Amino acid sequence: MEELAEIIAIEDEMISVVSQVKSSCTSCSQVSTCASGQVAKAIPHKKLSFTLPISALLNNQPVQVGDCVVLTLPEVDVLQSAWQVYLLPIIGLLSFSAIGQWLTVQEVLSHELLALGIGLVGGYLGYRLAKYLQSNPEYQEKLQPKILRVLPKPLVVDVKHID
Numbered sequence: 001m002e003e004l005a006e007i008i009a010i011e012d013e014m015i016s017v018v019s020q021v022k023s024s025c026t027s028c029s030q031v032s033t034c035a036s037g038q039v040a041k042a043i044p045h046k047k048l049s050f051t052l053p054i055s056a057l058l059n060n061q062p063v064q065v066g067d068c069v070v071l072t073l074p075e076v077d078v079l080q081s082a083w084q085v086y087l088l089p090i091i092g093l094l095s096f097s098a099i100g101q102w103l104t105v106q107e108v109l110s111h112e113l114l115a116l117g118i119g120l121v122g123g124y125l126g127y128r129l130a131k132y133l134q135s136n137p138e139y140q141e142k143l144q145p146k147i148l149r150v151l152p153k154p155l156v157v158d159v160k161h162i163d
Contacts, residue, residue, distance in 0.1 A: 001073045002148065007065055008049070015057075015147070017069065018049040050145075057147050072148040081143060084133050089126035096122020 005019040057063065099122075100115030109115055133139065 001075055001078060003071045003145075004151075005069055005071050007063055007067045007069060010063070010065055013054045014051050015054060015063065016049065016051045017071070018047050019071070020047055052145060052147065061147070061150050063147070063150055067153070068151040070148045070151065071145040073143065073145055077139075077142045081134065081139075084130045088130040088133075089123050092126025092129070093119050093123030096120075096125070 003019055005017040007015055008018050009016040063069065097115065097119030100109065100118030101112075103109045103118070104112055104115045109118075
């Protein structure tokens with residue numbers, strides 16, 4: 001995954017960048033007839049700013065304030081993170097609900113509300129597991145954006161007319 005950003009400050013081995021947050025609705029062919037597209041056009045685009053360590057520079061490229069850079073995140077790590085955050089709680093909810101239902105059918109539990117409670121506990125445990133996996137410092141380092149390349153500045157041509 002790649003995103004354009006502009007360097008706004010370089011201080012104390014840290015690089016501050018700002019990126020325009022884009023809605024996917026603005027590039028869709030149905031933007032003029034879709035309600036979501038109309039809302040996306042009406043709401044002003046926000047900017048996302050964050051600070052990266054100098055070590056986020058790949059290939060030790062020289063950078064200056066005002067440079068436009070391409071940030072990158074490995075798609076594998078982003079997809080793995082999304083899988084953990086979204087699916088682990090659902091898997092916990094469904095598996096514990098199935099166990100609770102089985103215990104109700106076996107007449108170990110006296111009421112289906114207890115089976116529902118067991119399912120909710122499973123969902124919460126899936127959430128806690130996802131939170132634990134996401135808090136791993138090595139994993140958080142993988143999700144840190146890196147500066148892939150510095151884009152060249154456009155040429156400024158000053159044309160003077162000679163009469």
